[in-house]
Amino acid sequence: MMSPLVPLVLLAPHPAHRGGTITARKERADSVRNRAALLAAAARLFKDADDPDTVKMADIAQAAGAGKGTVFRHFSDRVGLVRALVVEETQQLREQVVDGPPPLGPGAPVAERVPALMAALLDLKLNQRTLMLAMERAGAGSPYLNPAYGLWHSEVAGMLSGVHRREDADYLAHALLAAVRSDLVEHLTSQGVSAGQLHAGLRRLCASVLAHPADGGV
Amino acid sequence: MMSPLVPLVLLAPHPAHRGGTITARKERADSVRNRAALLAAAARLFKDADDPDTVKMADIAQAAGAGKGTVFRHFSDRVGLVRALVVEETQQLREQVVDGPPPLGPGAPVAERVPALMAALLDLKLNQRTLMLAMERAGAGSPYLNPAYGLWHSEVAGMLSGVHRREDADYLAHALLAAVRSDLVEHLTSQGVSAGQLHAGLRRLCASVLAHPADGGV
DNA sequence: ACGTTAACCTGACCCCGGGTCCGTTTACAA
């Protein structure tokens, strides 16, 4: 809950970031209040919505009791808003992965930690369904520009690099993460596949990728 | 080249499909000509464009020497147009997979056929980059509603079902296909990853998933 | 306290692109 990995202020583009140690006025209280209100309102709207596209910027502004301009002042565009939300919603998991207890945190054997992280990500997609869909749909390359993605990937790739060549490990990590992409999860769920079945398949996938490639190259 | 898997006429929603064996006027020549012109123009525009979003419906109409209404008459909406294009561009590969010679066609051992198909799909994403990006970006669940996807998935899942439980095989097939999604390929390419490296990683992934899971449950 | 100032707030407005509509044209059939 504490010690955010990224100082929250960095998420807001505006607060004066001039030269080195000079002046820099304190951020206005109403600005802080508005940003919080906007994030809260947006989170609620996405949670309630089925289709992320039905959540309009103007709705968010209104729900937060602010003007539309304020939304764009704080988050610059739709992608920025969604990213900020994702950062919030993944904060807990990010902390657990970086310095939490095993199996998510460091210390657990790779064979347990990888599936644990992947399972957590799958649950994230299941629980924050609409928001995560919004993130993947938002503009070019969105899933990969998401700040959290870098963390997941470097963690997984690092763990795989004990079993595979570095380059392969990088790609395999991307592949594992692609297996829990929101629209895939959404598609399977809507086909009647249960969460349990998804988890089972995912475990199988992790196990396959983690198994030492006995045979030479293929 | 011959024997299209799906009669072309099915791709066009409009040509009269009333009751059983009755009348049904022959499709007008100009209609046929226009559809072909539109597809050709769209294919060219997508090929030339970097960002699929820069290809507008009006542009396509104009490039084909037709009115905007005509585009929508033939393909109903943007998604329809893109899907029709994808069907065209994948026709050759679809035929090769269904009744072509090994390793793509039936008959090759699974350990060769799966990586061959996946490599072909990766090449497709590399060569038809913009069109494939357009397809994945087009509306909700687009990659999975694409008619070709069903074929790739059923083929791969079928092959995997010799090695894995049926449910796992289904999911693993989706996971393999997710590993060649256009935006991932795009992201890696833009990071400087070469086509060769992608192919290598993909082979490694296929090999892992195809290896018999010796150990019991994970 | 109280002016000064820069940051903030707002919602009317702009813009653009997907999709629609209907008056006009045209290919086919009788």
Next chain:
DNA sequence: TTGTAAACGGACCCGGGGTCAGGTTAACGT
């Protein structure tokens, strides 16, 4: 030739993301 269903086309509509000019207010210096 003529009747007619179907195709055509581009002016038009509309909704939503993003902008901006003008009013407001919280922080700072004195």
